Amino acid sequence: MTAKKTIKSAFESMLFVWGEPLDVSIAAEIFNISRKDAYDCFKELQAEYEQEGRGIRIREIDKTFQYCTYVENSEYIERLCNPAKEKRLSQSALEVLAIIAYKQPVTRGEIESIRGIKCERVIEGLVKKDLIAEVGRSAGIGRPILYGTTPAFLKNFGFKDLKDLPEIDDIESIVCKNEESDTLDLQQISIDFIKS
Numbered sequence: 001m002t003a004k005k006t007i008k009s010a011f012e013s014m015l016f017v018w019g020e021p022l023d024v025s026i027a028a029e030i031f032n033i034s035r036k037d038a039y040d041c042f043k044e045l046q047a048e049y050e051q052e053g054r055g056i057r058i059r060e061i062d063k064t065f066q067y068c069t070y071v072e073n074s075e076y077i078e079r080l081c082n083p084a085k086e087k088r089l090s091q092s093a094l095e096v097l098a099i100i101a102y103k104q105p106v107t108r109g110e111i112e113s114i115r116g117i118k119c120e121r122v123i124e125g126l127v128k129k130d131l132i133a134e135v136g137r138s139a140g141i142g143r144p145i146l147y148g149t150t151p152a153f154l155k156n157f158g159f160k161d162l163k164d165l166p167e168i169d170d171i172e173s174i175v176c177k178n179e180e181s182d183t184l185d186l187q188q189i190s191i192d193f194i195k196s
Helices: 003-018 024-031 035-051 071-081 091-103 108-115 120-128 151-157 171-179
Strands: 056-060 064-069 132-137 145-149
Touching: 003 024, 003 035, 003 064, 024 035, 035 056, 064 071, 091 108, 091 120, 091 145, 108 120, 108 145, 120 132
Parallel strands: none
Antiparallel strands: 056 064, 132 145
16 A cells, blocks of 8 residues: 555544544644645545545544535434434524524624624533634623634534634524514524434
8 A cells, every 4th residue: 555545544543433523634643744734635535535426524623524425315314313302403502503504703792792682501512512712802891702603513513624614694684584474594693403
């Protein structure tokens, strides 16, 4: 096996054993290679899995890589795993999550001013689900907590990074518009959050 083949083979084993997204810099350090070389190996592996039409794919999440299943096979996986518990985010949780995703870093006060109602409990719930986290303090009066999304948000919603969020001109108008209906789309913002 060539050196590159050996590295790619080892990366596959590492991805399998690690389970969580594997940081490129950790993989590079193990082989004493540059981050760019490690990243290129992951990207080659990712392309090989796609070209071969494999049921397992490698996805990139903010400069980390992880095994995942091919999205077209989800129906069969659901049948195998049924009855899996499906937990959807509430309408208010989706709204708060959307505001945080698009406005981050953002304070609770800013979120409440956009929504027009209190959202302390909703924020607590999103923190518990590890979809958002405290990312600092505002310089404003009282130095309120700033919130932002987490890697778990990217992972659960299938985004590589925050640049993958759908383009939205004005999150406030979407939230207000959707208060009149009972659906909010995170790709117009409603993606189910599934946690078994």
